[in-house]
Amino acid sequence: MTERIPFNWPHMTGKELYYIAESHFNGRLAGDGPFTRRCHQWIEARAGCSKALLTHSCTAALEMAALLMDIQPGDEIIMPSYTFVSTANAFVLRGGVPVFVDIRADTLNLDESLIEAAITPRTRGIAVVHYAGVACEMDAVMDIAKRHGLVVVEDAAQGVMASYKGRALGSLGHLGTYSFHETKNVISGEGGALLVNDPALAERAEVIREKGTNRSRFFRGEVDKYTWQEVGSSFLPGELVAAFLWAQLEEAERITQMRLDAWNRYHGLLEPLESSRQLRRPTVPAGCRHNAHMYYVLIQPEIDRQKVLDALKLAGISAVFHYVPLHSSPAGRRYGRTHGALDVTDRQSECLVRLPLWVGLSPEKQELVVQVLADAISAQS
Known part of the structure; x- marks a missing residue:
């Protein structure tokens, strides 16, 4: 039988093509243009994070998180097994070892009561996944992380516009990630964002996102030229993607x-x-x-x-x-x-x-x- 009720149908607000045409008319196609800045400001205001940076996917944002954590071969990251492959891949690409811990029967989120027993001398962080946009028990997670000196990364791919005790998902850990994939609530086709909640990581995050250079500082007039600073890659999306996303964030x-x-x-x-x-x-x-x-x-x-x-x-x-x-x-x-x-x-x-x-x-x-x-x-x- 012909499908009558699809699993997902992307919602359009009606302004996506208008904003894309505006970018085209103004000749702004590469990343970090006016629409990207609007999206950054919206996320920073909504989430209360130190810095928001659009990426071409949530996967890319997770990979940036692994770079910011300086993950080395053999470093362990505690996470649920019930998640998308990107949660693990981001750390495996740096030589990290995912340590899979069971989930809660009620929310299907990482069982916070099992985290501490999984910590070893090689543990560097905890990657929580807010399944279906329902928050993990973040107070307990952050308390464990603080006592053991661990970095918490929130995989909030499904969590845009959701919150925990009044605070936006993605803003509670040291780093957070969003997805704007076509299957999510707020979309840009492909796309994501890194939320930097630890101000000490903000400048490095900009460098890693811009191929390992301080190009962002150059364009702000803070340095007279930009150069290669450390390992990075091209993580930013084009301005047309940001224009599409802005139409969604407005609504x-x-x-x-x-x-x-x-x-x-x-x-x-x-x-x-x-x-x-x-x-x-x-x-x-x-x-x-x-x-x-x-x-x-x-x-x-x-x-x-x-x-x-x-x-x-x-x-x-x-x-x-x-x-x-x-x-x-x-x-x-x-x-x-x-x-x-x-x-x-x-x-x-x-x-x-x-x-x-x-x-x-x-x-x-x-x-x-x-x-x-x-x-x-x-x-x-």
């Missing part, structure tokens, strides 16, 4: 609210299925303000997830699972190691189903998704 509050409306509608429709113990709905702890990045359900282990996905597909509904845990992947076994059993990671990853969620998804379509899902689960009960 970020409205976009977030529309997604929350759809998320809350799913949450209400699915309450009876949770009450009858056919599935479990997402958990949002007190103090966490999420951004409705995704709506997932956890079906019972005895239910065949593939049959559920097949039933949804047959009805023209695109629903998907999520990460294959990194510790079970060929590269994860080669480059990383696990600390303790990852039973929750293994169990939850095999039960999770992500439902379609995007701006403009109608209540009628959401009702259809829930009905087909309920029928597919009941058929196996």
Whole structure:
């Protein structure tokens, strides 16, 4: 059957092409132009970070974080296994060793109670991942990091416009990263940002982003020429990407609210299925303000997830699972190691189903998704 309800549909505010045309007309195509500056200022004001720097992806921002941490071969970084490959790749590229720790059963975030036992003399940092835009328990994470002299990197790829105890995700660790990929809430096709929360790292971050040069200082008139300062790469996006992103950031509050409306509608429709113990709905702890990045359900282990996905597909509904845990992947076994059993990671990853969620998804379509899902689960009960 032809797909009637796609898993994702990129939302356009209507100003993207106008701003791109403005950049084109003004002859500003390379990075760090007027639209990039607007985006930087918006993120810095919204998150309260010391410096925000647009990158061509969240992956690039994570790679910058690894460079800023001076990761050396053998250095260990504690992280969840239930995450995208970029969280680990960024450190592996510098010779670092991901140490995979289990996740919490409620939020699917790194289990903060397991971090301290995983620390060794080689541990350099903790990379937390705010799954589905729901914050990790950052007070506990930062306390552990402070006591052990570790750097905390927030992979907030899914966390734009979400917060923890009133503070924006990405602004709580020493470094934070955002994604503006087409599949995220606020988009630029591809794109990301590094949030520098430790002011001592701000100047180095600029240098690393500009191929290892102090080019940014030169353009601000702080030096009379720019030269190679240290290892870096070309991490900045072009101005057309920033122009597109600016159109989205201007509407970020409205976009977030529309997604929350759809998320809350799913949450209400699915309450009876949770009450009858056919599935479990997402958990949002007190103090966490999420951004409705995704709506997932956890079906019972005895239910065949593939049959559920097949039933949804047959009805023209695109629903998907999520990460294959990194510790079970060929590269994860080669480059990383696990600390303790990852039973929750293994169990939850095999039960999770992500439902379609995007701006403009109608209540009628959401009702259809829930009905087909309920029928597919009941058929196996």
